[in-house]
Amino acid sequence: MIAAPVASAGALDVERIRADFPLLARRVHGKPLIYLDNANTSQKPASVIEAVDHFYRRTNANVARAVHALGDEATSAFEASRDKLARFINAPSRDEVIFTSGTTQAINLVAYSYALPRLQAGDTILVTQMEHHANIVPWQLVGARTGAKLKVAPITESGELIVERFIELLTPEVKLAAVTHVSNVLGTINPVAQLARECRKRGIPLLVDGSQAAPHLR
Numbered sequence: 139m140i141a142a143p144v145a146s147a148g149a150l151d152v153e154r155i156r157a158d159f160p161l162l163a164r165r166v167h168g169k170p171l172i173y174l175d176n177a178n179t180s181q182k183p184a185s186v187i188e189a190v191d192h193f194y195r196r197t198n199a200n201v202a203r204a205v206h207a208l209g210d211e212a213t214s215a216f217e218a219s220r221d222k223l224a225r226f227i228n229a230p231s232r233d234e235v236i237f238t239s240g241t242t243q244a245i246n247l248v249a250y251s252y253a254l255p256r257l258q259a260g261d262t263i264l265v266t267q268m269e270h271h272a273n274i275v276p277w278q279l280v281g282a283r284t285g286a287k288l289k290v291a292p293i294t295e296s297g298e299l300i301v302e303r304f305i306e307l308l309t310p311e312v313k314l315a316a317v318t319h320v321s322n323v324l325g326t327i328n329p330v331a332q333l334a335r336e337c338r339k340r341g342i343p344l345l346v347d348g349s350q351a352a353p354h355l356r
Contacts, residue, residue, distance in 0.1 A: 158185070161182075197211045197215060198212065200212070201216045241349035245347065249279070254284065257284040258286065261313045262289045262312045263289065264342075266291045267293045268323070270321075286313070289307055299326065308336060308342060313343075314344075314345065315345070316345040317347070320355070334346075
């Protein structure tokens with residue numbers, strides 16, 4: 139019998155973390171489940187599952203529309219989560235937090251409500267070679283309807299953005315830049331603060347796909 143290693147001070151306690159996720163107690167093909175697809179769909183810890191369960195058992199009602207007790211409770215919980223998220227992502231105002239079904243819908247919301255009415259033939263949208271399809275296809279579709287073109291900043295063989303080239307491509311015809319903070323495929327962390335400064339100097343709006351970064355980085 140081999141004893142489990144004892145976690146040293148400051149070491150990552152993998153077993154404790156696994157215990158937070160009920161689904162990881164499953165066995166698949168006769169072996170403990172090892173799940174490596176979190177960049178696609180993350181499993182939910184017990185606290186999240188319990189919070190959702192509690193809501194449906196105790197508070198389920200329409201938010202911001204129902205005037206009865208459950209409606210008030212649901213609205214209060216909904217708005218409190220907006221405040222928590224604003225603090226978590228360091229948003230200057232709770233009014234900057236908009237709930238969507240996910241990052242794909244969020245990017246499409248920007249593409250069709252912001253970019254579509256503003257772009258025209260001759261304009262350019264700058265993305266990088268490492269973008270998820272959700273941060274490419276919306277711009278292609280908007281470009282097809284407006285005449286705007288997609289420009290792609292290259293990456294190195296090791297999967298890192300060539301920052302100097304990205305900055306060089308921020309030419310006057312670029313009306314929007316869209317870049318992932320952390321690649322879901324490569325794990326590359328892009329210097330979005332630097333990219334944002336360069337875009338701001340030129341008056342170019344920057345969309346950051348932060349879906350992979352938010353759980354891991356400040």
